[in-house]
Amino acid sequence: MKKQTLLLIFAIIFMHISTYSQQALWGGQQIISPEINDDNSVTFRLFAPEVTAVQITGDFLPTEKIQTPYGEMDAPGKAELAKDEKGIWSFTTNALTPELYGYSFIVEGLTISDPNNPFLIRDVGTVTNVFIISGEQADLYKVNDIPHGTVAKRWYASSGLDMKRRLTVYTPPGYEQSTEKYPVLYLLHGAGGDEEAWMDLGRTSQIMDNLINQGKAKPMLVVMPNGNVIQDAAPGEGRDGFYKPQFMVSKQMDGTYEENFMDIVNFTENNYKVIADKEHRAIAGLSMGGYHSMHISRYYPNTFDYVGLFSAAFVPRDGVTSKVYENIDETLKSQKENGYKLYWISIGTSDFLYDANQEFKQKLDDLDMNYQYSESEGGHIWRNWRVYLSDFVPLLFK
Amino acid sequence: MKKQTLLLIFAIIFMHISTYSQQALWGGQQIISPEINDDNSVTFRLFAPEVTAVQITGDFLPTEKIQTPYGEMDAPGKAELAKDEKGIWSFTTNALTPELYGYSFIVEGLTISDPNNPFLIRDVGTVTNVFIISGEQADLYKVNDIPHGTVAKRWYASSGLDMKRRLTVYTPPGYEQSTEKYPVLYLLHGAGGDEEAWMDLGRTSQIMDNLINQGKAKPMLVVMPNGNVIQDAAPGEGRDGFYKPQFMVSKQMDGTYEENFMDIVNFTENNYKVIADKEHRAIAGLSMGGYHSMHISRYYPNTFDYVGLFSAAFVPRDGVTSKVYENIDETLKSQKENGYKLYWISIGTSDFLYDANQEFKQKLDDLDMNYQYSESEGGHIWRNWRVYLSDFVPLLFK
Numbered sequence: 001m002k003k004q005t006l007l008l009i010f011a012i013i014f015m016h017i018s019t020y021s022q023q024a025l026w027g028g029q030q031i032i033s034p035e036i037n038d039d040n041s042v043t044f045r046l047f048a049p050e051v052t053a054v055q056i057t058g059d060f061l062p063t064e065k066i067q068t069p070y071g072e073m074d075a076p077g078k079a080e081l082a083k084d085e086k087g088i089w090s091f092t093t094n095a096l097t098p099e100l101y102g103y104s105f106i107v108e109g110l111t112i113s114d115p116n117n118p119f120l121i122r123d124v125g126t127v128t129n130v131f132i133i134s135g136e137q138a139d140l141y142k143v144n145d146i147p148h149g150t151v152a153k154r155w156y157a158s159s160g161l162d163m164k165r166r167l168t169v170y171t172p173p174g175y176e177q178s179t180e181k182y183p184v185l186y187l188l189h190g191a192g193g194d195e196e197a198w199m200d201l202g203r204t205s206q207i208m209d210n211l212i213n214q215g216k217a218k219p220m221l222v223v224m225p226n227g228n229v230i231q232d233a234a235p236g237e238g239r240d241g242f243y244k245p246q247f248m249v250s251k252q253m254d255g256t257y258e259e260n261f262m263d264i265v266n267f268t269e270n271n272y273k274v275i276a277d278k279e280h281r282a283i284a285g286l287s288m289g290g291y292h293s294m295h296i297s298r299y300y301p302n303t304f305d306y307v308g309l310f311s312a313a314f315v316p317r318d319g320v321t322s323k324v325y326e327n328i329d330e331t332l333k334s335q336k337e338n339g340y341k342l343y344w345i346s347i348g349t350s351d352f353l354y355d356a357n358q359e360f361k362q363k364l365d366d367l368d369m370n371y372q373y374s375e376s377e378g379g380h381i382w383r384n385w386r387v388y389l390s391d392f393v394p395l396l397f398k
Numbered sequence: 399m400k401k402q403t404l405l406l407i408f409a410i411i412f413m414h415i416s417t418y419s420q421q422a423l424w425g426g427q428q429i430i431s432p433e434i435n436d437d438n439s440v441t442f443r444l445f446a447p448e449v450t451a452v453q454i455t456g457d458f459l460p461t462e463k464i465q466t467p468y469g470e471m472d473a474p475g476k477a478e479l480a481k482d483e484k485g486i487w488s489f490t491t492n493a494l495t496p497e498l499y500g501y502s503f504i505v506e507g508l509t510i511s512d513p514n515n516p517f518l519i520r521d522v523g524t525v526t527n528v529f530i531i532s533g534e535q536a537d538l539y540k541v542n543d544i545p546h547g548t549v550a551k552r553w554y555a556s557s558g559l560d561m562k563r564r565l566t567v568y569t570p571p572g573y574e575q576s577t578e579k580y581p582v583l584y585l586l587h588g589a590g591g592d593e594e595a596w597m598d599l600g601r602t603s604q605i606m607d608n609l610i611n612q613g614k615a616k617p618m619l620v621v622m623p624n625g626n627v628i629q630d631a632a633p634g635e636g637r638d639g640f641y642k643p644q645f646m647v648s649k650q651m652d653g654t655y656e657e658n659f660m661d662i663v664n665f666t667e668n669n670y671k672v673i674a675d676k677e678h679r680a681i682a683g684l685s686m687g688g689y690h691s692m693h694i695s696r697y698y699p700n701t702f703d704y705v706g707l708f709s710a711a712f713v714p715r716d717g718v719t720s721k722v723y724e725n726i727d728e729t730l731k732s733q734k735e736n737g738y739k740l741y742w743i744s745i746g747t748s749d750f751l752y753d754a755n756q757e758f759k760q761k762l763d764d765l766d767m768n769y770q771y772s773e774s775e776g777g778h779i780w781r782n783w784r785v786y787l788s789d790f791v792p793l794l795f796k
Contacts, residue, residue, distance in 0.1 A: 032642060046508075047508075048506065048507065048508045049507065050506045050507040050508070051506045051507070051508060107505065107506070107508060107510075108446065108448045108449045108505070108506060109446065109447065109448040109449070110444075110445075110446045110448070110449060110505060110510075110513070111513060112505075112508075112510040112511070112513065113510065113511050113525070115508070115509060115510065115524075116523070116642060117640075117642075118520045118523050118524065118525050118633070118634075118642075118643060119633075119634045119640045120518065120525060122516045125514070125516050126513075126516065127511070127516050127518060130640070131640055132639065132640065142639060143631070143635060143636055143637055143639070144637065145562070145630075145637045147553075147562070148553040148562065148564075150550050150551065150552040150553070151550065151551045152548050152549065152550040152551075153548065153549045153550075154548040155545075155546040155548070164543070164545070164546065166546070173553075176669055177669075232543075233541070235516070235517075236516075236517045237541060238541055239541055239542065239543045241530065241540060241541070242515075242517045242528070242529055242530065244430060244514060244515075244516075245516060271574055271575075
C-alpha cells in the first residue's frame with residue numbers, strides 16, 4: 001500500500017483508539033483476554049504496570065463463605081493474578097467444563113470489567129464480562145451456522161396500564177415467509193430483570209435457534225415482556241432515560257402485572273401469525289417470573305396449556321390487596337378442571353427458595369394437580385435458568 | 399412486610415449483588431454516577447478508598463496534544479477526581495451543552511468503566527460509558543414518550559457471499575398495521591463498525607422516531623447491514639463467537655461489499671412493504687460507509703435517488719483489483735445522466751479526511767454533478783455523524 005493510504009488508515013485507527021484508549025498504544029501491548037486454551041483452561045490478562053494487586057472473581061472459581069448481617073453466605077471466589085516484567089498481570093484457570101461464565105477483575109479493591117473483553121452482560125445495574133467454553137449444553141448458547149430466527153424490540157400499547165411498553169419477540173427461522181401459524185411461549189424475567197434479560201443473560205434466541213435446528217423444539221414465537229409495570233422499557237431504553245437500575249422496583253408483585261397480562265397476549269395474537277388458543281400458549285418464568293407465571297396461569301385458568309416455574313419466588317403476599325390474589329386455591333382448582341398439558345416446576349437444591357417450592361408442590365398435591373418436577377444442583381442463578389429453558393421448551397406443543 | 403418476606407427479598411437481592419459486587423455492600427455506599435445537576439454540570443463519583451489517583455477522560459473535556467510516531471495529535475483531555483473521607487472520588491464538570499457524551503475513569507493508569515453506570519456503548523473493541531444532556535439536538539437522541547418503531551435483528555441469505563448474514567432493520571411506527579408501502583434508507587457503518595453501530599453509537603432508532611413524530615421526516619425503513627464481508631454478524635453475535643474485535647478487518651474496501659450489495663436490497667424488497675424503485679431508495683454511510691455509498695450508488699448508477707456521504711473515506715484503491723473500481727468516472731457520469739434527487743456531502747473542518755473530501759467535490763465539479771455540501775466543526779466523530787443523519791433524513795423522499 002502507498003504511504004498515503006497507510007497514513008489515512010493509521011489516522012482512522014488512531015481516531016478510534018485514542019478516544020478512550022484502553023492500552024498503552026505505543027507500547028505495542030496486544031493483550032488477549034480471556035484466552036481459551038486448548039485444554040479449556042482460560043487465561044486472563046490485564047496490562048496494569050502501575051497497580052500493586054489484581055484479583056479475578058468469577059463463577060468458575062470455588063465459592064467463599066462470607067459474613068453478612070443475615071448470617072454466613074456463599075460468595076463467588078477470587079484468585080490472584082501474577083505480574084510479569086512488562087506489567088501484564090495474568091491468571092490461568094484449571095480446565096473448565098462447558099458453560100457461559102462471567103467474571104470481573106478486582107484492582108486495588110475496585111471491581112472492574114476486563115478492558116480487553118467487550119462482551120458484557122448487564123444484570124440489574126451491574127455489567128459483567130462473559131465467555132463461553134464450548135461443548136455439551138453450552139453449545140446451545142452459541143451462535144452456530146444454522147438458520148436463525150429474528151429478534152425484534154417492539155412496542156405495544158397497554159390499555160390497562162395506559163402506556164406504550166416495549167417487549168422482545170423472537171420469531172423462528174422461516175417465520176416471515178411462512179403461511180403457517182405458530183404457537184407462543186410467553187417468557188417472564190425475574191426481579192431486577194426486564195424485556196432484555198432472557199435474551200442477554202438467558203441466551204434465548206441462541207437456545208431456540210439450536211433446539212429448533214436439532215428438531216428438539218417446535219418452531220414457536222417467544223414473547224419476552226417487561227414485568228415491571230412502572231417501566232415502559234428496560235433501563236436506558238425507555239422514557240426515563242439513563243438511571244441507576246434497582247433490583248426491586250415498586251408494583252412488581254402486587255397483582256398489577258397479572259391483571260394486565262392479557263394486553264400482551266392480545267397484542268401478540270393480533271400482530272403475529274400465531275394460533276390463538278390454549279393448546280398453543282405456554283407461559284414460563286424465572287424467580288419473580290415464575291411467581292407471575294403461576295398467578296397469571298391460574299387467574300386466567302383456561303388460557304395456557306403449558307406452565308413453567310423456574311426457581312419460582314413463592315413469597316407471601318400478606319400486605320397486598322389485589323383481586324388477583326383473592327382466590328388462589330379456587331382458581332388453581334379451575335385451572336385443574338379446565339385441564340392443561342404440562343405444569344413444570346424446577347428448582348436448584350441449594351436455592352434459598354427450595355423450601356418454598358416444596359411447600360408449593362405440597363399445595364398442588366393437596367389439590368390433586370399434576371405437575372412435572374425436576375431438581376438441579378446449585379442455587380438461584382442464570383446457569384440453571386438457561387438449562388431449565390433448554391429442558392422445558394422441547395416439551396411444548398407436542 | 400413479615401420478617402420472612404423481608405429475608406427472602408434480601409436473599410434475592412444478595413444473590414444478584416454479591417455475584418460481582420461493585421461496591422462495599424455493607425458500607426452502605428449508594429453511589430450515583432454520573433449525576434446530572436440542575437445547571438447541566440455533571441458529577442462523577444467512584445468509591446475506591448484504596449486507590450491513590452483517579453482521573454476521568456471524556457469528550458466533554460478540552461482535548462490535549464499528544465505525541466505519536468505520526469506527529470502531534472489531539473487526544474481527549476483528562477481531569478483529576480478528588481477523594482473525600484469516605485473514599486469516594488468525585489469530579490464535577492462545568493455546565494455542559496446538550497449532547498450524548500462518553501467517558502471513562504483512569505485508575506492507577508488503567509482505563510476502566512464507571513461501575514455505577516451500566517450504560518455502555520461498544521466502539522470496535524472498546525466499551526465506553528455514556529450519558530445524555532437534554533435539550534436541542536440531543537433531544538433527538540432520547541427515547542421520548544412518542545410512538546416508536548420496531549428494531550429487528552434479522553438474518554438474510556447472501557447468495558453472492560454464500561453466507562447467512564445479520565442486519566438491523568428499523569421499521570417506522572405503525573408499519574406493521576399499515577397497508578402502505580414505504581421508502582428505504584440503507585445506512586452504512588464505518589471501519590470497525592458493524593450492523594449494530596448506527597443503532598448504538600448513532601442512536602438511529604431514537605433519531606428516526608423523533609424526526610418522524612415531529613413531522614420532519616417521512617416514515618421510512620432504515621436498513622443497517624454489516625459492511626465487513628468476512629463477518630456474518632457483529633463480533634459476539636455470529637458464528638465466530640466472542641473474540642477481540644479489530645478496527646480493520648480484511649476485504650472491507652476491496653469491492654466485494656459493493657458487488658454483493660444488491661443481495662441486501664433484494665432481501666429488503668422481497669421481505670418488507672417497501673416501494674422498490676429508485677425514487678424510494680436512499681443510501682448513506684459514514685467514513686468507510688460513505689466510501690461504500692459513493693461506490694455502490696455509481697456502480698448501480700440507476701438505483702438510488704438519494705446519496706449521503708458523511709465524512710466519507712475517499713482513500714486511494716491503487717493495490718486493489720476489482721471491477722467495481724474500474725470505471726469510476728464513467729459510472730459517475732452514468733449516475734449523473736440517469737439523474738438523482740440529492741447527492742449530499744458533509745465533513746468536519748478538522749476531519750483528517752477534509753482534504754480528501756474537497757478533492758472529491760472537485761471531481762464532482764469537473765463532472766458537472768450537482769451536490770449539496772455542508773461543513774461542521776470537529777473531526778471524525780460520532781457526534782458529527784448523529785447530526786449528519788439528523789440533517790440528511792428530513793431531505794429524503796419529499
